[in-house]
Amino acid sequence: MSNWKKRLAAGVLAFITLALAAVPYWPWEEAPADREAIGGAKIPAGPYVALTFDDGPRAATTTVLLDGLAQRGVHATFFVIGENVEGNELLLQRMEGEGHQIGMHTYHHKSLDQLNAAGFYAEVDSLRATLTALLGREEFMLRPPYGMMNAATQARAAAPIVLWSVDPEDWSDRDTARQVEVITENTQDGDIILLHDIYPASVETALQVVDTLMAKGFHFVTVEELFAVRGKTPENGTVYRRLPPSSAG
Secondary structure (H helix, E strand, O other): OOOHHHHHHHHHHHHHHHHHHHHHOHHHHOHHHHHOOOOOOOOOOOOOEEEEEEEOOOOHHHHHHHHHHHHHHHEEEEEEEHHOOOOOOHHHHHHHHOEEEEEOOOOOOOHHOHHHHHOOHHHHHHHHHHHHHHHHOOOOOOOHHHOOOOOHHHHHOOOOOEEOEOOOOOHOOOOOHHHHHHHHOOOOOOOOEEEOOOOOHHHHHHHHHHHHEHHHEEEOOOHHHHHHHHHOOOOOOOOOEEEOOOOOO
């Protein structure tokens, strides 16, 4: 079994364990085929959504976010900047220990489509090496800053490339109410939501979104867990914006 498949299976089994601890009953008979079993364990019926955060970590805001997610039993995905990892190593280890996924957002938040090969590897491989030294593994998904990339980016990535399908543009204001409305009114099964854990308003947005969508029956998973739920293995250099059920195309 490949490293990605091992990680995906472990992630989704952890999610199932968490879900079963929180909810006494799951309607197994309603689960579509692409959610039936991984490692012999059945998966709760959806809908599923992946909540993702860019540009952190930032101790003041990311810590509050992690506390709120832990209270709700929710896993998220954090695409971190290398220079922000420095001094926040314990925060990254906490993320990993609490079941969140950590991905790469370059070392200095540079637009990858503007870099030559040497510049690309300096931004991506340096962050990969930093995370490997800290977390003891080598495989991390990549989110290019600003979502900007080209064919060279895909060829050099040596990682799956994760973009998004729901973006409230939280960087443009600090209006939590507006952001929550945009997300909750537009999120569907398989979507990947983009927020930034460096803004207090965005942290509040995230927690309100979790509460609202969970009340509607959504399950929050990491991007890796979303792949596992769909029965798919992420491919290096391939771009992913959302992962709908197989019946949705």
